Amino acid sequence: MKERPTQSRLLADENTSHRLVSACRRLLKVFPIVHIASWQDGSWLGLDDAALLISCAQAGLVLVAFDRATLPWHAGQVLRAGENHGGLVLFRRTVRSTAYGDQARLLTDFWVHEGHAWDWVNRIVYLPKSP
Amino acid sequence: MFASFSNHETQQTCRSAGKRIGRHRSPQNLDFVHSVHKNVSMSTAYVSGRVPARYERLIARQARAARTSKSDLVARYVIEKSLETEFPGISFRDSLSGREAYLTGHRVAVWEVLAVNEETKSVEKTATHFHWSRVLVTRALAYAKAFPEEIRKSREGETDTVPVAG
Numbered sequence: 001m002k003e004r005p006t007q008s009r010l011l012a013d014e015n016t017s018h019r020l021v022s023a024c025r026r027l028l029k030v031f032p033i034v035h036i037a038s039w040q041d042g043s044w045l046g047l048d049d050a051a052l053l054i055s056c057a058q059a060g061l062v063l064v065a066f067d068r069a070t071l072p073w074h075a076g077q078v079l080r081a082g083e084n085h086g087g088l089v090l091f092r093r094t095v096r097s098t099a100y101g102d103q104a105r106l107l108t109d110f111w112v113h114e115g116h117a118w119d120w121v122n123r124i125v126y127l128p129k130s131p
Numbered sequence: 132m133f134a135s136f137s138n139h140e141t142q143q144t145c146r147s148a149g150k151r152i153g154r155h156r157s158p159q160n161l162d163f164v165h166s167v168h169k170n171v172s173m174s175t176a177y178v179s180g181r182v183p184a185r186y187e188r189l190i191a192r193q194a195r196a197a198r199t200s201k202s203d204l205v206a207r208y209v210i211e212k213s214l215e216t217e218f219p220g221i222s223f224r225d226s227l228s229g230r231e232a233y234l235t236g237h238r239v240a241v242w243e244v245l246a247v248n249e250e251t252k253s254v255e256k257t258a259t260h261f262h263w264s265r266v267l268v269t270r271a272l273a274y275a276k277a278f279p280e281e282i283r284k285s286r287e288g289e290t291d292t293v294p295v296a297g
Contacts, residue, residue, distance in 0.1 A: 014238040017260045036238070037262060045237055048224065052238070068243070068289040070226045093290050097243075098250045098260060 008034040010089070010111070011056060013065035014045060016103070020064075023104035031108055033064065049074035056086035062120045064089045064107065066097065072124055079122060087120030091127055178209060218277070220270040228288020232274055232281070234267055242286040244271035 010033040012021055018038075024031040036044050044052060049071055056063050065071060067090040078085045089110075095103060106127045115125070182190075194204040207230070211223045214232075222235040232241040239261065248257040248268065258265045275282045 014261070015243050018262045019260070035262075047238070049238075066243075068226075068240070069228075070289060073227050096250060097247045 008032050008039070009060070009062060009116070010034070010064050010107075011036055011039060011044075011059075011061040013052075013063055015066045015068070015097075016064060016091075017098070017100060019100040020103050020107075023100040024108055027104055027108045028112070031111070033107075050078055053078050053085035053088075054083050057084040057121065058086075060086060062087040062089055062115075064091075066091050066095075067093055067126065075122075075124060084121050087118075087122070088124045089115070089127060090124065095127070214274075218270065218274045220267065221274050226285065226289065228285055231285040231289075232278070234271055237263075237267070239271075240285060240289070241271045241274050242282045242289070244268060245275045245282060246286065248272060 010031075012033055012035045014036050016035070018035050021033055021035045024033050036042070044055060047055060053063065053075055063071075063086065065088070071090070072088065075085050075088055089107065091103060091106070095106070110125070110127055110129065190205060190208075191201050194201040197204060211230070215221060215223075215235075220235050221232050221241065223230045224233055225231075226240070233239060234241070234244070244257065244261070244267075247260050248254065251257045251260060254265055254268050254272070257268045261268070
């Protein structure tokens with residue numbers, strides 16, 4: 001593993017930027033997030049959604065991604081197939097892809113105040129959360 | 132073994148095209164048959180080719196697994212392989228809106244690259260966003276430019292749906 005400064009709990013999918021990871025670390029130095037391109041030498045980049053979700057469950061990682069309908073759909077398929085996924089945090093479509101600071105604030109606030117204590121298996125959360 | 136493929140909507144056209152081929156030379160004597168019959172009203176064409184029998188069996192098995200017809204599956208293979216050759220670095224995968232183009236070896240769809248590029252308005256900045264070389268971004272944008280309607284549909288299919296949970 002190239003990058004594992006702390007025990008990683010969150011895996012940033014490739015449709016998020018490395019800049020999200022950097023922005024999270026600027027807010028919280030030991031924030032437990034790693035980008036998928038840095039995890040396991042990038043070998044998970046070739047995984048399709050279902051394989052990635054199952055791999056995350058086995059590694060105890062929550063996947064952080066921008067919401068695209070196919071990902072939660074695949075999460076449902078994984079469940080129907082009798083497997084588990086490790087949990088999903090999805091940025092709603094109102095969050096701009098390049099608003100790294102906003103993404104980092106949403107994610108770190110949520111994780112510090114709620115997410116870190118949850119059992120994430122088969123759980124999906126959208127950020128920002130519904131009022 | 133003679134394998135033929137087409138969009139199912141053009142089967143009538145295919146049959147007539149096959150008769151035309153047969154008048155000139157029996158398909159059984161050909162190593163390869165390539166026939167394109169333009170159908171203006173449906174904008175589809177007929178293509179056929181001979182394959183070793185083992186591949187016909189493989190395709191038949193894959194078509195059953197995918198719950199589709201052999202001809203539709205072969206048509207998809209022809210379209211996608213020819214596009215992958217024309218646009219190196221682009222592959223296709225299943226999505227809720229159907230097959231979608233994505234960057235080979237990556238998890239990012241072409242429509243996602245386009246969406247980021249619309250925000251950054253710069254190939255350089257989009258490449259920096261993904262931590263990629265420029266060439267990956269330009270490949271995605273070239274495909275998006277060639278097939279704007281397909282990319283628009285993929286994007287809408289992924290973003291115009293109600294989230295499954297709040």
